[in-house]
Amino acid sequence: MSDRLFEITAAPISVDEVSRRVSSPAVGAVVSFAGIVRGTNAGRQVRYLEYETYPEMAETTLAQIAEEIEARWPVEGVAIVHRVGRLEIGETSVIVAVASGHRQGAFEAARYAIDRIKEIVPVWKKECFEGGEIWIEGPEKPPDPH
Amino acid sequence: MRGTVRFFASLREAMGRSEVDWELPDGATVEALVTHLHQTLPGLSEWADRTWIAVNRRYASLEMTLQDGDEVALFPPVSGG
Numbered sequence: 001m002s003d004r005l006f007e008i009t010a011a012p013i014s015v016d017e018v019s020r021r022v023s024s025p026a027v028g029a030v031v032s033f034a035g036i037v038r039g040t041n042a043g044r045q046v047r048y049l050e051y052e053t054y055p056e057m058a059e060t061t062l063a064q065i066a067e068e069i070e071a072r073w074p075v076e077g078v079a080i081v082h083r084v085g086r087l088e089i090g091e092t093s094v095i096v097a098v099a100s101g102h103r104q105g106a107f108e109a110a111r112y113a114i115d116r117i118k119e120i121v122p123v124w125k126k127e128c129f130e131g132g133e134i135w136i137e138g139p140e141k142p143p144d145p146h
Numbered sequence: 147m148r149g150t151v152r153f154f155a156s157l158r159e160a161m162g163r164s165e166v167d168w169e170l171p172d173g174a175t176v177e178a179l180v181t182h183l184h185q186t187l188p189g190l191s192e193w194a195d196r197t198w199i200a201v202n203r204r205y206a207s208l209e210m211t212l213q214d215g216d217e218v219a220l221f222p223p224v225s226g227g
Contacts, residue, residue: 054152124224125225142205142223145204
């Protein structure tokens with residue numbers, strides 16, 4: 001088990017465990033988001049997903065997202081853990097936990113985090129479905145240079 | 147100067163390799179490297195408008211000047227979450 005705030009891992013991940021990474025006496029609210037592998041996509045029956053990453057850059061961009069959040073909301077902590085490798089239907093692929101003194105900023109920041117993950121973090125999923133497999137592609141627009 | 151290019155996901159599969167070394171004159175830009183790669187790697191041009199570029203693990207512009215030893219990465223639009 002790790003206490004790192006930004007992590008790419010091949011091991012199963014837990015909302016409770018990631019939330020504990022941002023706990024402190026100043027915290028009055030933790031909002032967590034969990035992304036789950038869905039069994040259907042675009043009319044296809046999904047068998048499982050294979051996630052690939054550029055691990056060194058992924059952890060850099062997760063830290064960048066936390067910096068963006070800290071510039072906009074008065075949060076006490078942000079942790080983001082993304083799992084990679086083969087994930088079965090119903091397993092958790094990504095967890096965001098945002099800790100704050102009060103709830104409002106934490107809700108907004110958690111939403112921002114998962115939206116940004118889908119825009120800039122170098123992780124890709126290959127969907128293996130009944131009858132084939134396909135790489136899922138994300139946004140049209142590349143991120144601004146950073 | 148020289149460095150490496152890493153490929154990921156569908157682009158890695160299409161190139162049939164996960165990395166390739168590059169060598170260019172001093173002062174070359176990212177754009178010059180991309181042009182060089184298109185000339186030397188058959189099939190890469192099909193990916194031109196669906197390829198994102200990072201240098202040393204940060205998103206980079208085509209105008210950026212490369213340095214000796216830079217790690218460049220080419221990959222398709224991200225799809226995590």
